[in-house]
Amino acid sequence: MSTSPATTEETGGHGDISVGVTTAGTSGDATASATRITPGNALRPEDIALAVSRGTAKPTEDVAEFALRLGDDALILAQRLGHWISRAPELEEDIALGNIALDQLGHARSFLSYAGGLNGKSEDDLAYFRSEDEFRSVELFEQPNGDFAVTIARQFVVSYYQFELYSRLTHSTDATLAGIAAKAVKEVDYHRDHSAQWVLRLALGTDESRRKMIHGFKVIWPYVDELFADDELTARLAAAGAAVEPSSLRADFDRLTGEVLAEAELEVPQVPAALGGGRRGKHSEHLGYMLAEMQVLARQHPGASW
């Protein structure tokens, strides 16, 4: 592990994957599939943990807090998506949603390993031994799976948001953040494609599926604004070139999601935005139940290794 864990793998030579959705994957590397990255080249959470423990990579206090935010987002979403495995509408979707959950979990492990580097905590210390008000995820990620349309609506918003964010973080002055983002953005691009295709299928499929897709967006949309809220931390990080202000992602998010929604003959739901507060540890009622389940075994055996 060098001091700069940023490894931008070459993804050429995989051939063209026909995405079937003209508006999805218009920027970024649409040919990079989550399953096509050679493990030998990829930046693994273990590499980050090692770099951190050797002191070759160490986040500033601000970067650690930022990594915690992104790690919590991804972890909570992975926990939600994991529930679909063995319950999806088709076997192919058990695999696809499982894959997205695994990608998110991988990103979470990388971000949390890095965040923990500030004061010697492991990814598991952070995932299993923090309480609800110490989690920094925004409320969108903890929203219940609902039916398949709700899950797709949530995934669609998440993927387009994460794609814009990670694309920019590849230029971060923090080499580890840039490295994690470089790997993650390729995977998230594929999540965009998956969710955009389902938005089209459900919105333009049957009357029932269209009704459900519209309902799904209505349920999810109140939590969109919180994704793009700036605060003092993001202002400092943006000034330092380590990250960007979330509000700066909004125009591209609106444009690209708007293209898919237009093709799907859908409109952006006119619903009031929820107040939010996840970045300050103020969560919806859902997170407590999720953490109770996720943490129960680890907390029954504190200090044990698995």
Added chain:
Amino acid sequence: MATQTLQSVPAELTPEQLEEAARHEAEGQAYFDRVMAEDSRIEPRDWMPAAYRKTLIRQISQHAHSEIIGMQPEANWISRAPSLKRKAILMAKVQDEAGHGLYLYSAAETLGQPRDQMMQDLMDGKAKYSSIFNYPARTWADMGAIGWMVDGAAIANQVPLCRASFGPYGRAMVRVCKEESFHQRQGFEILLELSHGTPEQKQMAQEAVNRWYAPALMMFGPPDDDSPNSKQSMAWNIKRFSNDELRNRFVGMMMEQVKVLDLTLPDKDIRFNEETKKWEHGPLDWDEFHEVLKGRGPCNAQRLERRREAHENGTWVREAAAAYARKQAEKESAA
């Protein structure tokens, strides 16, 4: 289903046509017999006896169903996995099982049986799957015991199937076995970590091994003198070793590995028979095996209900995908 029309003789044929059909059957049978004698492979378009086709559809679809139902006891622990690394491994493993189900359904489809029909038979309770998945996964250590023992038994069963005479099945098994051996190692590693952990963790591991031992041995099927289909399957080069032969071999492997785990197998009668050079185990409760097979296991109703629920909740999604594909195709042909 072109292959099936080759075998059924339609009514009202002329004597010449009847004679032609009979010759075709005789030639097909001769080719099939030669393939069996040479221990070579039958492919989907080749002529094959109706009973061979039926046996394979039954066996491959049961195998696929076992993968799909087998996702459930492990999916039960994804949300509570005690470390993020274990959570990732477990997710990937359960996902692999969905993949195995898919390859196997595809292999069975080459014999003319549609996947929807196989799924329906499973949900209607007409098709069987491995009884082991009707036992509950009560603790985290069960993830270890399932990987080590259940996947271990599956590998012992499936490695010889890589040479099965039906090409698509044998080839699917090659890939499945590679992934299964990965799964078995991860199960072993979970148990190893637990057995060298705290006293509570070690106890959890031992109890899981105790619970899964007998059901795992019974995965090889009834004893040889009570296994009516085995002889024909061996003649067709589908099955290569008898149930008891595979079971004994598996016991021998576990006996070595359990020492490394520093755990014990709950069977005081295991011994190596110097005369036969084979491992032997204590008596198994075959009454329980038959009860579980008939649907009276701890989780039979739960497993099938969960599959039905997923299928029914997904109906509108599958309908939407089909409707969208149809509309797109219409658009393209109009353009």
